[in-house]
Amino acid sequence: MSDLFARSSADAPDGAPDGPAAGSGTQEAGRAAPPVADALRHRHLLGLSDYAADEIRLLLSTAREMRAVLDRPIKRVPSLRGVTAVNLFFESSTRTRLSFELAEKRLSADVVSFSSVGSSVSKGETLKDTARNIEAMRVDLAVIRHQSAGAAQFLSRCIDGIVVNAGDGQHEHPTQALLDALTMAGLDVPDAPGLAQFDFRGLRVAIIGDIQHSRVARSNLYALTRLGAEVTVCGPRTMMPVGIEQYGVRVTDRLDEALEGAHIVMALRIQLERQEGGKANLLPSLREYHARYGIRMEHLDRYPDLTVMHPGPINHGVELAGDVADSDRSVILDQVTNGVAVRMAVLYLLTGGPVDEG
Numbered sequence: 001m002s003d004l005f006a007r008s009s010a011d012a013p014d015g016a017p018d019g020p021a022a023g024s025g026t027q028e029a030g031r032a033a034p035p036v037a038d039a040l041r042h043r044h045l046l047g048l049s050d051y052a053a054d055e056i057r058l059l060l061s062t063a064r065e066m067r068a069v070l071d072r073p074i075k076r077v078p079s080l081r082g083v084t085a086v087n088l089f090f091e092s093s094t095r096t097r098l099s100f101e102l103a104e105k106r107l108s109a110d111v112v113s114f115s116s117v118g119s120s121v122s123k124g125e126t127l128k129d130t131a132r133n134i135e136a137m138r139v140d141l142a143v144i145r146h147q148s149a150g151a152a153q154f155l156s157r158c159i160d161g162i163v164v165n166a167g168d169g170q171h172e173h174p175t176q177a178l179l180d181a182l183t184m185a186g187l188d189v190p191d192a193p194g195l196a197q198f199d200f201r202g203l204r205v206a207i208i209g210d211i212q213h214s215r216v217a218r219s220n221l222y223a224l225t226r227l228g229a230e231v232t233v234c235g236p237r238t239m240m241p242v243g244i245e246q247y248g249v250r251v252t253d254r255l256d257e258a259l260e261g262a263h264i265v266m267a268l269r270i271q272l273e274r275q276e277g278g279k280a281n282l283l284p285s286l287r288e289y290h291a292r293y294g295i296r297m298e299h300l301d302r303y304p305d306l307t308v309m310h311p312g313p314i315n316h317g318v319e320l321a322g323d324v325a326d327s328d329r330s331v332i333l334d335q336v337t338n339g340v341a342v343r344m345a346v347l348y349l350l351t352g353g354p355v356d357e358g
């Protein structure tokens with residue numbers, strides 16, 4: 001597929017270039033710019049656990065260039081022309097699904113989307129059989145969201161095409177963590193002067209809530225610690241995985257301890273669907289959770305430098321008070337905008353030059 005990227009901009013509609021100049025970035029005065037990979041060393045994006053910092057920076061710097069494409073009057077480049085992408089959504093999604101579809105279309109791929117509701121999955125078809133059928137249709141690229149951890153990796157063993165994990169059970173949600181990092185890199189944090197070059201040293205991030213069930217938290221822990229951020233995780237002990245300290249993070253069950261000195265608070269959704277019986281049985285009640293861990297205006301008043309993030313969907317009045325989500329201290333909708341750019345970057349780089357299996 002690499003010949004796609006060799007096309008001249010004369011092939012592009014209305015003279016749009018083929019794609020961004022990957023790996024660009026300026027150097028902060030007095031601080032060496034951190035290394036950025038020339039290309040990804042992976043064939044798939046199954047998670048960030050084995051992505052090194054320079055690869056994450058390549059993805060982020062490419063996503064920043066894609067943001068510029070999205071700000072143009074004509075938001076389309078021909079990078080994935082001739083590539084067929086299939087979006088396999090076995091679990092509900094609004095943001096991830098729409099933004100992958102948009103990203104694929106902005107890159108000129110041929111796109112088909114599949115949702116398990118209304119498909120032969122409801123007749124008992126297995127993931128393996130679904131994958132075999134996709135393979136028979138000669139698909140180049142598959143994006144998968146699934147309720148089971150490991151589904152993306154399983155799919156990558158069943159098909160020849162490139163696989164991108166759009167969230168698998170409690171395991172990982174790598175593109176969410178990348179869009180979160182891109183959003184953070186756009187903030188003005190004097191303590192972290194290298195932020196714009198994806199050097200997160202000096203940045204303090206508090207992740208609050210249901211860490212145990214959160215694939216968003218897991219992918220963020222990999223990305224943020226690799227980029228150099230200091231991360232504190234906070235939530236009820238019943239929602240804190242054993243051994244979480246091994247990620248190199250600070251752990252507390254006291255909200256104020258987590259927020260003190262933090263530049264960013266990332267509130268996570270309480271995932272009732274991942275608790276037994278679909279009920280809040282790891283908490284006394286959602287009301288009590290909000291009282292102890294919900295981010296409210298009083299917190300924004302107490303910590304005036306704090307920026308609020310949330311991956312969505314939000315349980316208003318549980319992890320965030322409604323006025324906090326809508327306040328000018330929230331960058332939640334910037335996260336959504338960055339989601340399209342990040343997914344364009346992931347698809348562009350993965351189709352542009354696979355090197356190693358993985």
Ligand code: CP
Nearest residue numbers: 093094095096311312
């Ligand atoms: N953040 C996120 O994954 O949202 P969706 O479930 O709507 O895709």
